[in-house]
Amino acid sequence: MLHGRRAGRPLRKDQRARMARDLPALAVDLGTLADPAALFAPGIAGLRLEVGFGGGEHLAYEAGRFPELGFIGCEPFLNGVAKLVERVEALELDNVRLHAGDAGELLDALPAACLAGADVFYPDPWPKRRQRKRRFLSDANLGRLARALKPGAPLRFATDIDDYAGWVLARVLRSADFAWDAREAGDWRAPWDGWPSTRYEAKAIREGRPPAYLTFRRR
Missing domain, CATH: 3.40.50.150 (Vaccinia Virus protein VP39)
Incomplete structure (x- = not known):
């Protein structure tokens, strides 16, 4: 579980608009994770998870370095989610998916032995x-x-x-x-x-x- 605030300073108008437009396509549906590779385009070579990605700097960087991998990021802090959604758009990343909520529920929804790696940085x-x-x-x-x-x-x-x-x-x-x-x-x-x-x-x-x-x- 990740404890903490769900939001800090209010999102800017452009952030709210971007979240409303882009987040639904990036969001992970916990009810349909029997095959998490299906979240991404065909041919993904493996899946990685980052728990508590903050502003998304590292996750976006890794996704750009390894376009053959699918990246799932988990972050309950909405300001951080908004920053990563912005990075995904700016860098035209199509191998990133997000869970804007509790990491424990995401881990429980994933099938066994599906991840090629997991990162927890500066929690x-x-x-x-x-x-x-x-x-x-x-x-x-x-x-x-x-x-x-x-x-x-x-x-x-x-x-x-x-x-x-x-x-x-x-x-x-x-x-x-x-x-x-x-x-x-x-x-x-x-x-x-x-x-x-x-x-x-x-x-x-x-x-x-x-x-x-x-x-x-x-x-």
Whole structure:
């Protein structure tokens, strides 16, 4: 589950118009996901998921790099959805679909072993102890992701919060479904090949919060 506000500042008039015009064609119908590849044009070579895509910078970038793949993005924050809808139009991407709601319900609707990869980048760390049950990569959601991922598929996680990185690692390492193959610090301190840094990440680095880039693999 992704907790948080559904909307922040009001959408601009042009954003509202674009959402009304374009979002229905991009939206995922959870009732018709027996074959999620059917959401895309024939010939899609695989499916990837990004949970909590924010403004959609990374998802749109990856969709442009890999036009042979279908990308499903999940984000409950409507301002972020509006930004990605705008990027999809500007970049003429036809391999992106969106779920503007809870990630758990999307994962539950997907068939088993349908995803070639999943990304969770800079989710809300919910830093207070009483809030930690809201963190996305919980034991329960790792189980949901494991069901939807193909054997060998990567689950990538990035955060600039040390406590969150350790919290997630503890849950992955006790999971029978995922392996962490890192052998040295460079395996989690360096971003992935082709990684497009964002303004948020640049700010975190300036403020002395170096990110951790963790890759887990479905057993």
